[in-house]
Each structure stands twice: as C-alpha cells, then as structure tokens.
Amino acid sequence: xxxxxxxxxxxxxxxxxxxxxxxxxxxxxxxxxxxxxxxxxxxxxxxxxxxxxxxxxxxxxxxxxxxxxxxxxxxxxxxxxxxxxxxxxxxxxxxxxxxxxxxxxxxxxxxxxxxxxxxxxxxxxxxxxxxxxxxxxxxxxxxxxxxxxxxxxxxxxxxxxxxxxxxxxxxxxxxxxxxxxxxxxxxxxxxxxxxxxxxxxxxxxxxxxxxxxxxxxxxxxxxxxxxxxxxxxxxxxxx
Amino acid sequence: xxxxxxxxxxxxxxxxxxxxxxxxxxxxxxxxxxxxxxxxxxxxxxxxxxxxxxxxxxxxxxxxxxxxxxxxxxxxxxxxxxxxxxxxxxxxxxxxxxxxxxxxxxxxxxxxxxxxxxxxxxxxxxxxxxxxxxxxxxxxxxxxxxxxxxxxxxxxxxxxxxxxxxxxxxxxxxxxxxxxxxxxxxxxxxxxxxxxxxxxxxxxxxxxxxxxxxxxxxxxxxxxxxxxxxxxxxxxxxx
DNA sequence: TGTATTTTCTTTGTCGACAACAAAAATATT
DNA sequence: AATATTTTTGTTGTCGACAAAGAAAATACA
Numbered sequence: 278x279x280x281x282x283x284x285x286x287x288x289x290x291x292x293x294x295x296x297x298x299x300x301x302x303x304x305x306x307x308x309x310x311x312x313x314x315x316x317x318x319x320x321x322x323x324x325x326x327x328x329x330x331x332x333x334x335x336x337x338x339x340x341x342x343x344x345x346x347x348x349x350x351x352x353x354x355x356x357x358x359x360x361x362x363x364x365x366x367x368x369x370x371x372x373x374x375x376x377x378x379x380x381x382x383x384x385x386x387x388x389x390x391x392x393x394x395x396x397x398x399x400x401x402x403x404x405x406x407x408x409x410x411x412x413x414x415x416x417x418x419x420x421x422x423x424x425x426x427x428x429x430x431x432x433x434x435x436x437x438x439x440x441x442x443x444x445x446x447x448x449x450x451x452x453x454x455x456x457x458x459x460x461x462x463x464x465x466x467x468x469x470x471x472x473x474x475x476x477x478x479x480x481x482x483x484x485x486x487x488x489x490x491x492x493x494x495x496x497x498x499x500x501x502x503x504x505x506x507x508x509x510x511x512x513x514x515x516x
Numbered sequence: 517x518x519x520x521x522x523x524x525x526x527x528x529x530x531x532x533x534x535x536x537x538x539x540x541x542x543x544x545x546x547x548x549x550x551x552x553x554x555x556x557x558x559x560x561x562x563x564x565x566x567x568x569x570x571x572x573x574x575x576x577x578x579x580x581x582x583x584x585x586x587x588x589x590x591x592x593x594x595x596x597x598x599x600x601x602x603x604x605x606x607x608x609x610x611x612x613x614x615x616x617x618x619x620x621x622x623x624x625x626x627x628x629x630x631x632x633x634x635x636x637x638x639x640x641x642x643x644x645x646x647x648x649x650x651x652x653x654x655x656x657x658x659x660x661x662x663x664x665x666x667x668x669x670x671x672x673x674x675x676x677x678x679x680x681x682x683x684x685x686x687x688x689x690x691x692x693x694x695x696x697x698x699x700x701x702x703x704x705x706x707x708x709x710x711x712x713x714x715x716x717x718x719x720x721x722x723x724x725x726x727x728x729x730x731x732x733x734x735x736x737x738x739x740x741x742x743x744x745x746x747x748x749x750x751x752x753x754x755x
Numbered sequence: 756t757g758t759a760t761t762t763t764c765t766t767t768g769t770c771g772a773c774a775a776c777a778a779a780a781a782t783a784t785t
Numbered sequence: 786a787a788t789a790t791t792t793t794t795g796t797t798g799t800c801g802a803c804a805a806a807g808a809a810a811a812t813a814c815a
Contacts, residue, residue: 533798533799534797534798536798536799537798570799571799571800571801572800572801573798573800574799577798592806593805594808
C-alpha cells in the first residue's frame with residue numbers, strides 16, 4: 278500500500294465533475310488491454326484513489342463498468358483482479374469473433390454511407406503507415422478502430438457492442454503473443470482490408486462475407502499457432 | 517419526493533453486506549421488463565434509497581449495471597431514465613435476435629449434456645402449463661428461461677450474454693404489445709419448442725438451425741403485426 | 756404582457772469515515 | 786512439531802454529508 282513499485286503511473290489533472298469515472302475507465306481499460314496490468318493482477322481501490330487524486334467512489338464506478346465488459350473480475354469482499362486470459366474459452370472466442378466479423382462487414386456493405394467509407398479509408402491509410410514503420414502497437418490499435426468503424430457503418434448496436442468487446446479481448450491476446458508477429462501477416466491484412474473496403478463501397482454483401490471470413494480465419498490461425506484448438510463450430514454457417 | 521403515488525413497492529428485509537446492489541438490481545430489472553416502470557420514466561436515487569432502506573451507494577451501483585445492459589439511460593447531472601423503446605432500432609433487434617436464436621440452438625445441439633436436456637424439458641413442461649392456464653405473464657417469463665437455458669447449453673458466453681440481453685428487450689416489447697396475444701401463437705411455440713428440444717437432444721445441428729430460424733421468424737412477425745396494428749410507424753421500418 | 760436575469764431548489768457527483776468480512780499472523784493446544 | 790484457535794491487519798461495502806450542475810421559480814425590465 279505504501280511501497281511504490283515500478284507500476285504504470287499515468288496521472289491526469291483533476292477532471293470535471295462527472296468526468297472522473299470515465300477518465301479512470303479509459304485509462305484502466307487501455308492499461309489492461311496493453312498488458313501494462315497483467316492478467317490476474319489485483320487492483321487496489323485505495324491505490325487508484327491516491328494515484329488519480331480522487332475518492333474511491335468514481336474509481337469504484339469505473340471498476341463496475343470494467344467488470345461488465347469482462348475486463349476485470351470482482352471477488353466479493355476481496356480485491357478485484359484483472360480478468361485472466363482463459364484459454365479454455367478461446368474456442369468460444371474464435372467462434373464469436375468470426376461470426377461478428379462476418380455480420381458486421383455484411384451489414385456495412387448494405388448500410389454504409391459515403392462518409393463511412395471516407396473514415397474507413399483514412400484508417401486503412403494509418404494502418405499502412407504503421408506497417409511501413411513496423412509499429413506493432415500502432416497496428417493493433419488502428420486495426421481495432423478499422424473494424425470498429427466498419428461495424429458502426431453496419432448500424433446494429435447489438436453487433437457492434439459485442440464486436441468491440443471481442444476486438445478488445447483479441448487485442449489483449451495479440452499483445453500476449455505478439456512475439457510471433459512477423460512481417461508477412463500485417464501485409465496480408467493490408468491487402469484483405471483493401472478488398473474489404475471495396476466490397477463495402479460497392480455494396481457487395483457476398484464478397485464482404487467471403488473476405489471477412491477469410492480475414493477472421495487468418496487472425497484465428499495466428500493465435501492458434503500457439504494454442505492448437507480449433508472448434509469454431511459456426512464458421513461455416515450459411516447466412 | 518414526499519408524495520407517495522401508486523408506484524411499485526416491492527421492499528425486502530435488509531440484505532447482507534455485498535448483496536445490497538444485486539438485490540436492487542434484480543428487482544429493478546424485473547420491474548423494468550414487466551413495464552411496472554414505464555419506458556422513459558425518471559428514476560430517482562433518493563426515492564429508491566428510501567424504498568430499499570439503504571444508502572444511495574448500492575442503488576447507484578445497480579443503476580450503473582442496468583445502464584450497461586441498456587435498460588436505463590443515464591443523463592449526466594440529471595436523472596436516470598428507464599430506456600425508451602426505440603422503434604427505429606427494431607430492425608437491428610430482429611436481425612440480432614434471429615441470428616442469436618440460430619447460433620445458440622446450433623451450439624446447444626452440439627454441446628448439450630443429458631442434464632441440460634432435463635432442465636430444458638422441465639421448462640417446456642412449465643410452459644405447457646402456462647399455456648393451459650392462459651397465464652401470459654408466466655408464458656413470457658418461462659419462454660425467456662427456456663431459450664436462456666438452451667443458450668447456456670451451447671457454452672459460449674459471448675452469445676449467451678448477448679442473447680439474454682435481446683431476450684430481455686424482447687420481453688419488454690411483448691409486454692408492451694401483448695394485448696393482441698391470441699390463443700393460437702403460444703401453441704405454435706409449444707410445438708416448435710418440442711421440435712427444438714428433439715433436435716438438440718439428437719444433436720442434429722441442421723434441424724436445430726432450421727427450427728430456430730423458423731421460431732425467430734414467427735416471433736418477429738408477431739411483434740411486427742402488433743406494431744402495425746397499434747401504430748402506423750412502419751413507414752420507416754424495413755420489413 | 757412577454758422576455759431576460761437572478762434566485763431558489765432539486766438531484767446528482769464526490770468525499771471522508773466507519774463497519775463487516777476474509778486473509779494473514781500470532782498464539783494456544785495436542 | 787503440527788494443527789486448531791484467536792488476534793490482528795488490510796480491503797471492501799456502506800453510510801451520511803456536502804458541493805456542483807441543471808431546472809424551475811421568482812424577480813426585474815422592456
């Protein structure tokens with residue numbers, strides 16, 4: 278409690294009323310996703326309270342929301358911990374991720390506006406820059422926004438909410454295993470992204486479906502190169 | 517604040533430490549789903565605090581969780597309100613509901629244990645009793661548990677979480693329009709449920725898929741007919 | 756009378772303190 | 786010495802109170 282180890286120490290100036298919880302939420306979320314906070318690590322409310330210079334109440338609110346997103350686990354009367362990476366749930370994760378890739382991209386091909394396409398293209402450009410600079414962190418980050426924007430273009434909040442949750446969890450997994458991130462895969466992504474954008478732009482639902490499935494398979498295979506356990510049972514579902 | 521109108525007044529004896537928020541959460545959830553709290557109605561923290569005989573802190577925690585489930589909307593610095601029923605989002609709802617019916621039933625057909633089937637059959641029996649007794653409230657309630665249990669038998673928490681959220685929202689819709697609940701549909705459900713159980717029991721994924729899609733279409737059509745009957749808002753709704 | 760400004764009032768957001776619970780440490784018991 | 790029991794310690798869950806932000810009411814002004 279008193280000893281101050283080598284921990285992440287992002288602190289901000291005291292935010293406005295009503296912004297306390299959300300700023301803490303965002304900072305903690307990114308620290309969890311970037312593994313600055315290790316899976317399973319305990320989270321002390323008093324520590325955070327001191328660190329962010331506010332009382333425990335807004336800290337608590339942020340933790341409740343993180344628990345709802347599955348990023349932390351609350352142990353009653355005991356400390357909250359960063360959600361462990363449960364390898365047994367990976368097959369479920371693969372299954373849902375693949376399905377969400379498909380339905381969100383399909384819907385985007387149907388409902389996208391011209392403005393949507395512009396925003397998505399900008400993110401694709403940023404991704405290309407990250408690949409050129411070999412900036413893995415930036416690649417993971419931009420990749421998430423890229424697909425998140427596609428999902429929003431599909432205009433189905435149920436899907437985009439779940440998809441963003443899955444993308445976050447995936448981001449954590451990629452971080453965990455990103456040592457295997459070689460130079461080839463990011464370029465393959467770049468090409469697939471380009472095809473994806475074109476299908477969305479033209480409104481070709483079938484093409485969007487095909488490419489997004491291929492893309493999901495690619496990602497899943499990458500993660501699986503460590504954990505060989507493919508049980509994506511809905512991968513071939515006809516939509 | 518002082519006047520006590522004809523409001524729902526479920527009060528419980530003071531719960532144990534750590535149970536405060538969750539009991540409030542469950543009571544509020546059911547009151548929202550059963551429309552005892554009208555969509556758009558403001559929720560006053562002090563009122564609830566008095567009603568449940570606890571401080572505002574655990575009340576607040578419950579409200580945060582309800583907001584995460586989309587059942588209430590928090591207006592910053594102003595009162596929280598019960599989430600409105602947004603008719604413009606119905607197409608998204610139909611789409612997601614149908615897909616979740618399908619994937620959860622498919623997965624259940626693969627992963628169900630003997631024990632799962634027993635529990636599901638018990639719920640089917642309860643549903644049959646409710647139909648015989650023409651107890652609409654019980655039918656809606658049991659129907660939700662029936663499909664929720666099927667989803668859990670599929671063992672994919674991403675799907676079952678989303679599905680339960682959708683079922684809850686659907687429950688609220690059915691409540692809202694259930695004046696036109698006639699005698700025929702519930703029996704059709706009974707039959708479809710029976711087929712569904714059999715497909716799950718035998719492990720026939722294709723049959724499970726077919727029946728669940730049929731079932732979902734049935735429900736969507738039912739909701740749509742209510743809305744067309746009650747209001748003429750279908751001009752903007754994609755049918 | 757109708758609009759602009761000030762004041763009051765209600766409700767939320769935040770705070771510091773205390774009580775309850777569980778784990779860890781210390782003591783007793785065999 | 787090993788286990789059972791008690792004490793201590795640390796952390797969470799809950800509380801009552803206060804401050805900030807809007808909304809409503811009251812007042813001033815045209």
